[in-house]
Amino acid sequence: MDGGRGPSEQPIFTTRAHVFQIDPSTKKNWVPASKQAVTVSYFYDVTRNSYRVISVDGAKVIINSSITPNMTFTKTSQKFGQWADSRANTVFGLGFSSEQQLTKFAEKFQEVKEAARLARDKSQDKVETSSGHSQASSVNGTDDEKAAHAGPGDAHLKSENDKLKIALTQSAANVKKWEVELQTLRESNARLSAALQESAAGAEQWKRQFSACRDENDRLRGKIDELEQQCSEASREKEKSAQLERRIEALEAELRERETELRDLRKQSELIPQLMSECAFVSEKLEAAERDNQTLEDKVRALKTDMEESRYRQSRLKGELKSFLEVLDGKIDDLHHFRRGLSQLGADH
Structure with missing residues (x-):
């Protein structure tokens, strides 16, 4: 149309x-x-x-x-x-x-x-x-x-x-x-008037429903505010819980490290008797070594004394040898003179 x-x-x-x-x-x-x-x-x-x-x-x-x-x-x-x-x-x-x-x-x-x-x-x-x-x-x-x-x-x-x-x-x-x-249009207007009356009755019903919905909406808003507050508190509690969980995880990791160290110490403690036995054996060997060392030190001191005496005797022998060599050199010189005299004498005859 x-x-x-x-x-x-x-x-x-x-x-x-x-x-x-x-x-x-x-x-x-x-x-x-x-x-x-x-x-x-x-x-x-x-x-x-x-x-x-x-x-x-x-x-x-x-x-x-x-x-x-x-x-x-x-x-x-x-x-x-x-x-x-x-x-x-x-x-x-x-x-x-x-x-x-x-x-x-x-x-x-x-x-x-x-x-x-x-x-x-x-x-x-x-x-x-x-x-x-x-x-x-x-x-x-x-x-x-x-x-x-x-x-x-x-x-x-x-x-x-x-x-x-x-x-x-x-x-x-x-x-x-x-x-x-x-x-x-007049007929349409008559129909619209009837529809308007129905709409007016429906409007009253809608008003009542709207009032009820508004009251329900206010109640729900109050409930939403309460839930939001609870959610906020739950969020804070959740954050605290997360912090505690992280702290617990750190403590558990530290505990695991301590347990590992304890196991190592236990293993080492099992070796302590053997180590003590070895230590006693080593101590005995050390004492024996110290005794041997003392003996060796005594021998070294004696050797040092003998060496000093030997050095002294060697020094005296060197002096005597030097005097002997000087006398020998004089004798050799005299012998050379004697041989030259014999040679000269032979030549004269």
């Missing part, structure tokens, strides 16, 4: 908003026409020179409002605006996500409203011109006869008059179509 748009209608501005309609019973409360933000567009009909605001939610037309010069768009808050449509017998409200979108829609509404006023003034001028032309035709002859004798200006007026007749015919057809749409 396209909201009754004809092939000559074109979108000139599009935005998104939450659509509301005034409650027909109270004329005060707003009734949501869409569950979520929907597309809202301005359409311009080239043939009719008219403007409409149209919004469709799925296959349902929720806005079909023709803009007239006497309409006014009012900003009721920073993100909400409304306008009254007497033909649809309702008030439309739009909720935007930002103030900028609301401002743009309001500016475009003012532009479209001014364009509709200009189109209306131009249409009225055409109707008045066409009416004067018809009166002149009734005085001076039929339209066909006038067209046969009239100039180019009269022919243009006749063409405009024909276009106006066609537009009026289309307008009559559109009025019938709009009446059908209006009846459909």
